[in-house]
């Protein structure tokens with residue numbers, strides 16, 4: 001196994017001592033690329049990162065994973081959110097594997113995963129860190145759960161998640177790197193990238209032994225994000241920062257802690273405070289919407305909505321109802337926010353909105 005840890009540490013120390021400015025940004029970018037390259041070599045030979053997650057079958061309309069230090073209250077929270085019973089203990093590492101539960105909310109079935117706690121060093125294999133971080137990749141949303149009395153832990157959780165190649169709340173960079181056989185590096189941009197000169201791009205690519213490639217940049221990217229694009233295999237997902245055990249703080253203190261952290265929400269899992277708001281936030285962060293199906297000539301079914309991702313089209317709705325509905329599809333009638341008037345006739349590519357009523361007509 002290639003052990004690059006010492007060299008990586010050296011370069012990281014150098015980075016932390018170098019102030020960032022116009023004059024140093026090229027050098028900093030280069031060092032970051034070197035670190036990423038050393039990490040890649042290390043992972044390829046079996047140390048740190050990568051690894052396989054727990055085997056858990058995805059079910060329902062979306063999957064949420066609870067990530068935090070031991071004893072943050074993940075299992076307690078799983079038990080109040082879902083029908084599951086995961087063991088709760090006043091000591092660290094009570095949960096030793098993945099415990100899935102099902103949260104039913106707004107007609108959606110949301111899978112919630114409780115996993116062992118992670119600690120500093122998780123990404124390179126400490127505790128069950130590697131399995132937890134690998135399992136995270138299969139989730140649609142991550143809840144970073146903090147203990148209100150130990151909120152400093154957020155820094156190392158974020159670092160472990162980042163080191164495992166998971167990017168929380170970052171847009172997917174629109175960058176294409178196409179390797180070719182000769183002619184060097186050509187670079188095209190549709191937006192300015194002040195942190196990323198042509199020279200730095202060429203330097204970073206050569207660190208990864210890429211000497212001939214077409215690069216097209218269509219979104220503003222930083223040096224770190226460009227390295228992500230070279231390495232690939234990054235997982236982008238939304239997150240909620242939730243502070244648990246706020247029952248242990250005074251209301252004033254809780255307010256200050258939440259605003260300093262820019263947290264999404266404070267809760268008490270054991271006292272069941274803030275749980276409904278958390279469910280709402282989970283539902284909307286998964287970008288789920290409800291649509292109500294109506295059969296021609298009948299009233300809409302306002303009992304049970306169909307749950308689908310925001311941005312879905314009539315085609316997606318049809319596919320959810322029946323595998324080969326698309327073939328028989330003639331047109332749809334749509335009432336609601338996505339229609340200009342009630343019962344508007346629409347085709348397969350029409351994008352639907354939350355609470356639309358949809359009538360599908362087939363041949």
Ligand SMILES: Nc1nc2c(ncn2[C@@H]2O[C@H](COP(=O)(O)OP(=O)(O)OP(=O)(O)O)[C@@H](O)[C@H]2O)c(=O)[nH]1
Pocket residue numbers: 068069070071072073074075076077087088089090091092093094095096115116117118244245246247248267268269270271
């Ligand atoms: N005061 C208070 N205690 C809580 C709250 N939620 C959980 N706890 C307590 O915190 C301890 C740890 O809770 P768990 O749910 O087992 O924590 P965990 O994050 O699953 O821990 P690991 O499985 O070890 O990673 C238990 O003693 C819980 O009773 C809360 O909202 N307030």
Ligand SMILES: [Mg+2]
Pocket residue numbers: 074075076087088094095114115116
């Ligand atoms: Mg637990």
